Amino acid sequence: MIAVAHYDPEKRFAAIVQKFRESRHKLTPQRLAVARVLATSEGHPGVDAIYDKLQDDFPTMSLATVYRNVMLIKSLGEVLELGFPEGGNRYDGNKPYPHPxxxxxxxxxxxxxxxxxxxxxxxxxxxxxxxxxxxxxxxxxxxxxxxxxx
Amino acid sequence: MIAVAHYDPEKRFAAIVQKFRESRHKLTPQRLAVARVLATSEGHPGVDAIYDKLQDDFPTMSLATVYRNVMLIKSLGEVLELGFPEGGNRYDGNKPYPHPxxxxxxxxxxxxxxxxxxxxxxxxxxxxxxxxxxxxxxxxxxxxxxxxxx
DNA sequence: GGCGTGGTGCAAACCGATCGCATTGGCGTT
DNA sequence: AACGCCAATGCGATCGGTTTGCACCACGCC
The missing domain is CATH 3.30.1490.190 (Ferric-uptake regulator, C-terminal dimerisarion domain)
Structure with missing residues (x-):
């Protein structure tokens, strides 16, 4: 398997939270949870995967909330969106810049x-x-x- | 501007029609018209652009017919589909193999x-x-x- | 030229993603 | 520490590009 360079998820999480603060967005538990998943971005998760992963901690969280927060983090430049025409976009918040x-x-x-x-x-x-x-x-x-x- | 290598649209059209024959698909006027547009693929048209371009010759043709024929030609391997997550896929039937x-x-x-x-x-x-x-x-x-x- | 079947046109269905709205709760203020 | 504003959430409704179902049409083998 190819060696994969990646950043410390903790540092990435802190960077995303910092962007939340700078842009005066509230630090809700759901938002922080989405940010935490994206900071690692294990397997380049899609919205569904993020949603599933957070079901244990946030059983009532809406899929719309995941969508909104992923879009927010994307607008802050802290996640790379891998769009696919057939849907099910995937995200990389660990290395949020273009790469193969x-x-x-x-x-x-x-x-x-x-x-x-x-x-x-x-x-x-x-x-x-x-x-x-x-x-x-x-x-x-x-x-x-x-x-x-x- | 970058020099762009491309094939003779007539030859591409003939190749696509040949595939129609081999796969026992009927040669309807609408199908041939879609194939002709894709053989040139000027500007990498999307389904809408193909539909618009054929309005003069086929005023009653349905958008569904364009979709169906583009998908058919794609399934025959004679068009490259450039899918985009925001929709509006574009097509290249002149050079139907992956390229930048x-x-x-x-x-x-x-x-x-x-x-x-x-x-x-x-x-x-x-x-x-x-x-x-x-x-x-x-x-x-x-x-x-x-x-x-x- | 007739016949069978695939193709077309139209409208309805589809479905992931987004939006509207009432409620909730983060966080600046007092 | 409590208040209150307004952003954020959860839910259901909605959206729009694409696909599908169906009745009618016409390509092409005979």
Whole structure:
């Protein structure tokens, strides 16, 4: 398996909470719980996965609340949204900047491969096209080793 | 502007029609019209754009017919679908294999930059992860020269 | 040219995501 | 520590792009 660089979830959680404070948003238990899940972003969870994970602690929490808080954290720039046309967007609040993803088409797991920097490619595109590149998206779709052997 | 390699729309159209025949699908005027638009895929049209473009020739054609035929051509492997989480998927039937795209976030135009092959990256990912890579997606989002000067 | 079946047009259904609203509760103020 | 404002929550209703069901139509084998 590829080595995966990641940040300390505690530090990421603190950074997100800091953004809440700066933007004068209230620190509700539900909000903090969503932030905590995203700070780790184990497995690049979708809204459903976040919702399920918090069912034990917040049995009455609404799915709408998860949606709203994920969107809030996204608007604060503290989570990377991986949108998919078929729905079920996934989120990465541990590394909230664009990076490549490796997606298993069968079990839907998503991991972060370590790749030679895309900086060169981005620079190449900017120079050749005249575009001002704001962000990018790079996904590899395939079958993971686990699913291959199943 | 980046030079863009593309295929002869006539040849692409013939190839798609050939697939229709092989798969025993009827050659209706609406189906052929959709295939003809996709063979060129000027501007990477979405379903709406295809529908609009064919209004003059087929004023009574249903949007559902466009959807069904685009999906058919996709299932035949003759069009590349560029799905977006916010909807409005775009299609490329001229180069129906994965390749990078450069997308203007303002006017939504999509062009094909010429880049050093991604083969090396794909191979790197496969070797390092053990995944069997089936396809990929690589988009650069930015502001095109036209929109920058507006 | 006739027939069978797949294709079309229309409208209804679908469904994840979002919104409206009444209630709740975080947190600045006193 | 208690108050009170207004953002946040939970719930149900709603939305809009896409898909589906169905009756009618027409492509293409014979």
């Amino acid at each position: 993803h490796l997606i298993c088409m069968q079990c839907k797991k998503i991991i972060d491969p370590e790749l030679a920097s895309l900086k060169d490619l981005t620079r190449e595109v900017m120079a050749a096209s005249g575009f001002k590149i704001v962000t990018h998206r790079m996904d590899f779709f395939g079958i993971c080793p686990d699913c291959q052997s199943r | 795209h450069l997308i203007c976030m303002q006017c939504k135009k999509i062009i094909d930059p010429e880049l050093a092959s991604l083969k090396d990256l794909t191979r790197e990912v496969m070797a390092a992860s053990g995944f069997k890579i089936v396809t990929h997606r690589m988009d650069f989002f930015g502001i095109c020269p036209d929109c920058q000067s507006r």
